Amino acid sequence: MLVILGSAAPKASAATGFYVNGGKLYDSTGKAFVMRGVNHGHSWFKNDLNTAIPAIVKTGANTVRIVLSNGVQYTKDDLNSVKNIINVVSANKMIAVLEVHDATGKDDYNSLDAAVNYWISIKEALIGKEDRVIVNIANEWYGTWNGSAWADGYKKAIPKLRNAGINNTLIVDAAGWGQYPQSIVDYGQSVFAADSQKNTVFSIHMYEYAGKDAATVKSNMESVLNKGLALIIGEFGGYHTNGDVDEYAIMKYGQEKGVGWLAWSWYGNSDLNYLDLATGPNGSLTSFGNTVVNDTYGIKNTSKKAGIY
Numbered sequence: 001m002l003v004i005l006g007s008a009a010p011k012a013s014a015a016t017g018f019y020v021n022g023g024k025l026y027d028s029t030g031k032a033f034v035m036r037g038v039n040h041g042h043s044w045f046k047n048d049l050n051t052a053i054p055a056i057v058k059t060g061a062n063t064v065r066i067v068l069s070n071g072v073q074y075t076k077d078d079l080n081s082v083k084n085i086i087n088v089v090s091a092n093k094m095i096a097v098l099e100v101h102d103a104t105g106k107d108d109y110n111s112l113d114a115a116v117n118y119w120i121s122i123k124e125a126l127i128g129k130e131d132r133v134i135v136n137i138a139n140e141w142y143g144t145w146n147g148s149a150w151a152d153g154y155k156k157a158i159p160k161l162r163n164a165g166i167n168n169t170l171i172v173d174a175a176g177w178g179q180y181p182q183s184i185v186d187y188g189q190s191v192f193a194a195d196s197q198k199n200t201v202f203s204i205h206m207y208e209y210a211g212k213d214a215a216t217v218k219s220n221m222e223s224v225l226n227k228g229l230a231l232i233i234g235e236f237g238g239y240h241t242n243g244d245v246d247e248y249a250i251m252k253y254g255q256e257k258g259v260g261w262l263a264w265s266w267y268g269n270s271d272l273n274y275l276d277l278a279t280g281p282n283g284s285l286t287s288f289g290n291t292v293v294n295d296t297y298g299i300k301n302t303s304k305k306a307g308i309y
Helices: 046-057 079-091 109-121 147-163 182-193 214-225 247-257 270-275 287-294
Strands: 019-021 024-026 036-040 063-068 095-100 133-136 170-173 200-206 231-236 260-263
Touching: 036 046, 046 079, 063 079, 063 260, 079 095, 095 109, 109 147, 147 170, 147 182, 170 231, 182 200, 182 214, 200 214, 214 231, 214 247, 231 247, 247 260, 247 287
Parallel strands: 036 063, 036 260, 063 095, 095 133, 133 170, 170 200, 200 231, 231 260
Antiparallel strands: 019 024
């Protein structure tokens, strides 16, 4: 006889991959999974993979978000290279969040569609890896602070990915270069509903607007969570072009609210080198990196590996 208890907590059970339930992300073993990790600009530093990934795992990170290119703006990362990336990240017992960077800040649907077509062209690398690979459809697509047009784009993009047989958990960045969380608050539920798998997570990038102080960080997280949507902070710094960022609040509230976060970025930020977490692919931690890794609410103290590892 099957006894069904209250729906307060979903039963932990094995699944083929990551899944979203009740506004939370779970891994394939049925454990709630809270991302703790960093971004790595792979597509710009293609030769550093085997140096950077082992260095990143030493921080305790359970996830690494990998910059890829579909060839529109940067040098394309082809099917075999993506398979290799996934193998290297998996061998280092981290989850790979893959993103296409070429649509950054663009408003036209064609830029988003080009990212979707790229995923479909390399789907052989994604299918069967749903327990270790998450697809961040397009980095910061939709630069304008306009929620309805942003939502319209993703309501077309997500079904196209699903119809192509891609079943991985999807991540959708907020409009406004990732810094307009109101787009998720107003339209996130309708974007989520467009996913036949109901397996989409939303991402805010917290820089000088979305992450400027503790009150802003808290309210931006809560406003999305209160809509019953799964949330991560897909990027954040300690400072950005137009002002300060409260990285301590991002890490603290992320821990309190079970919101995953991925700091930007391991190294290579040239003119914005205050965003470097390390001095090179296998370099020592910078002051910002030391905060992200070693703070009370940093990676070392809060990261838990996915159940498959």
